[in-house]
Amino acid sequence: MEITEEEQVPPVMQRIRCGALEGWRTVFKMIKFVLPLYIVVDLCKAYGLLDSMGVWCAPLMGLFGLPGATAFAFIAGGLINLYAAIAVLAPLDLTPWQVTQCGVMMGIAHNLVLEGGVLSSTGAHGGVLTLCRILLAAVAGWLMMGMQALGVAG
């Protein structure tokens, strides 16, 4: 429903109260998704599951012209957040273009589990959107490798 000009504008205090109340309701909706997902990801990390996933994915990184070790950063970024990802990337001695490439790819696809949950809580299809993000990150990474190979950038 659009707000029409004739609509009565409630007083400021009432708007603040109403907003805060809606805030509680909204946060509650989000917490139902966020809390269990966070715990699952944290347990996976504690039991070394993320490391094994990095080993699995390392050969894939060659597709994007990146060293295999960056796979660990992609797993950390994809399942935890970007701060975890750069902690892994920092010691790898990547070229500036490779860092930019990682930045675009991880910028698109990071913190997938939690943000997927949050997207679901808005009523959009969180699963489909998460799949889109992974595919898009791959496409972007591949494009950027092409750009460098053609000498357009990097």
Next chain:
Amino acid sequence: MMTILYEACLGGLMLCGKLIIIVIPLLAIFEVLRYVKVFRDLGSRTEPMMRCIGLRKSAVLPLFTGIFLGIAYGAGIIIRSAATGQMDKRELFLTGLFLATCHAVIEDVLIFVVLGGDAVVMLGLRLALAILLTGLLARLWKPRDGSINTEV
């Protein structure tokens, strides 16, 4: 085993606390600003741009909050807009698709600038991809008759 579970729960609860601290004031501010003239004008002014990606002006605030603040905090406003019936399923998905590709841009880009990445390339590519993809989907997925009001 118990300590690991305890720490996971503790971290999760702290994250929820952070959500509470940020989302509730954000929605209170949103509720105040929603009626302010400048913000309504912003909606009408950005309408032509929004139409390129298949969205109406009711999606302006959720979209911009998401672009700058990120999905977690932007979602608060998206949920609220959906609950008041300002956005239908199609708009929710399109907004979600745009934000999935392009959100929290300032924080994300700065993190990689620290390592020597190129800010302009990172920002430009994500924005271009988001606009391209959302615009394409908006054209393929036509709104059903009556689900979109064209009146401004």
